[in-house]
Amino acid sequence: MAVPEHVAIIMDGNGRWATKRGLPRLAGHHKGASIVEGIVRHAADVGIKYLSLYAFSTENWKRLSDEVSGLMSLLERYIAEKLSALKANGVRLRFAGRKDRISLRLRAAMEAAEAETVDAGGLQLIVCIDYGGRQEIIDAVTALVADGVTDVTEESISKRMYLPDVPDPDLVIRTSGELRVSNFLLWESAYSEFYFTDTLWPDFDDAELDKAVESYSSRDRRKGGA
Ligand code: FPP
Numbered sequence: 001m002a003v004p005e006h007v008a009i010i011m012d013g014n015g016r017w018a019t020k021r022g023l024p025r026l027a028g029h030h031k032g033a034s035i036v037e038g039i040v041r042h043a044a045d046v047g048i049k050y051l052s053l054y055a056f057s058t059e060n061w062k063r064l065s066d067e068v069s070g071l072m073s074l075l076e077r078y079i080a081e082k083l084s085a086l087k088a089n090g091v092r093l094r095f096a097g098r099k100d101r102i103s104l105r106l107r108a109a110m111e112a113a114e115a116e117t118v119d120a121g122g123l124q125l126i127v128c129i130d131y132g133g134r135q136e137i138i139d140a141v142t143a144l145v146a147d148g149v150t151d152v153t154e155e156s157i158s159k160r161m162y163l164p165d166v167p168d169p170d171l172v173i174r175t176s177g178e179l180r181v182s183n184f185l186l187w188e189s190a191y192s193e194f195y196f197t198d199t200l201w202p203d204f205d206d207a208e209l210d211k212a213v214e215s216y217s218s219r220d221r222r223k224g225g226a
Contacts (some may be wrong), residue, residue, distance in 0.1 A: 002217040004170035007043060008052035008192070010184055012087050013176025013200030026070040031202035033074055042206040044123040046213060051125050051165055058098065058132030072106060075129060077108045083116065090122030096162040097131035098139075110208060126163065133186030136162055140187075142146060159198075161187060168192065171216045173209075175201045191223045 011032055018028030043051045056071055086093055093113045141161035149156050158164060168188040177198040195212040
């Protein structure tokens with residue numbers, strides 16, 4: 001079976017999961033965060049090398065301030081609580097997104113986690129925080145201009161994306177039944193396969209990931225060729 005090297009997930013449906021249970025939206029985000037560790041482990045077990053997770057978009061700042069600060073605290077707590085387990089499992093933790101609007105404390109935790117796992121040989125877990133695909137392209141083009149590059153090519157742009165050494169995602173999964181890209185990995189997903197499931201992110205499990213990988217492996221990826 002062809003296993004995708006890089007899987008990227010739009011973890012959608014936390015709010016609905018909570019609302020259905022009469023709980024505050026943040027409870028859905030907590031439940032959503034609690035399943036990440038198991039999914040990372042299973043992804044590594046099936047042979048996935050890179051797993052990108054869309055945790056907070058450049059548009060998510062528009063949410064109510066309680067939800068924004070709750071999500072930020074959740075991410076900070078996640079790093080504090082899970083870093084040693086991730087390290088023990090050989091996971092390299094990386095982040096993609098704008099850094100200038102993240103609190104100094106969270107940014108310091110992100111940088112420390114990246115530094116501590118830089119030599120890990122296992123799966124690379126890429127958490128996208130304050131990430132927007134258009135913003136990433138703007139940042140890359142800004143860097144091109146600053147570097148005085150006039151020969152603009154796919155390669156010269158790709159080299160200036162947030163994580164240029166990470167291969168493009170082979171498979172993008174979106175949960176919760178929404179059929180949108182929502183500004184995720186716009187440049188990198190040019191030839192990705194997409195998999196949509198109605199399952200809400202907090203209910204996503206190993207079997208769901210297996211189904212997505214099986215669907216991917218049955219596809220004929222011509223990438224524009226005949
Ligand atoms: C979308 O659901 C989800 C988010 C905006 C946040 C995703 C964050 C997590 C799963 C937790 C932290 C992640 C890690 C990597 C520790 P939504 O709120 O838009 O749901 P809705 O569409 O049902 O309202």
